[in-house]
Amino acid sequence: MKILVCYFSGTGNTKKVAESIKEGLEGQEVDLQKIKDVDPAEIGKYDLVILGSGIYGGMVSKNIFTMMKKITEFPPKVAFFNTHSSPMSYSKKAYKRIIKKFETEGSKVVGNFECIGENIGVPKEVQEKMLSNLPPEEQEKQRKRLEEIKGRPNAKDLENAKEFAKSIIE
Ligand SMILES: Cc1cc2nc3c(=O)[nH]c(=O)nc-3n(C[C@H](O)[C@H](O)[C@H](O)COP(=O)(O)O)c2cc1C
Structure with missing residues (x-):
């Protein structure tokens, strides 16, 4: 083929x-x-x-x-x-x-x-800023997710x- x-x-x-x-x-x-x-x-x-x-x-x-x-x-x-x-x-x-x-x-x-x-297109500072704007529980969830999809x-x-x-x- x-x-x-x-x-x-x-x-x-x-x-x-x-x-x-x-x-x-x-x-x-x-x-x-x-x-x-x-x-x-x-x-x-x-x-x-x-x-x-x-x-x-x-x-x-x-x-x-x-x-x-x-x-x-x-x-x-x-x-x-x-x-x-x-x-x-x-x-x-x-x-x-x-x-x-x-x-x-x-x-x-x-x-x-x-x-x-993994979303490697977003600079670390931007990602951190986005995360810090979230309520603590959601922030925790998102951080866990980011860790899971690393690599x-x-x-x-x-x-x-x-x-x-x-x-x-x-
Ligand atoms: C500008 C931008 C928008 C994105 N939008 C989404 C989205 O809507 N949903 C999603 O699951 N991932 C989204 N992602 C994550 C990418 O789909 C993911 O990292 C993908 O593996 C990127 O593929 P590439 O490295 O071949 O470009 C986005 C990433 C970027 C940079």
């Missing part, structure tokens, strides 16, 4: 996941590209496109939508992945419009993966990403 793994990653978490996905696709013909390097006219030449992004303000990156608008021919199969820092799931919500577009154009959705990515995606998350990739092509 000819496969494209493409992604937007502001602070590197989604990039790590994309690289692990590529590792999991061993034996296939795989291109790994940043979303801004993707030629939308080439998308239809792949058997499978695996599209990923971090979550920013509840959404995937605008760069994904920009690229989507320029696709002329859609691939037979598509899969998605995202990284985010909150405990909720974004798989369906954040890709809703994108999934709809691919399906309307005849692409089959064959997978959707997500994992936690993610971790080795286990990346192993899961690899397994996800394997499961798609099996």
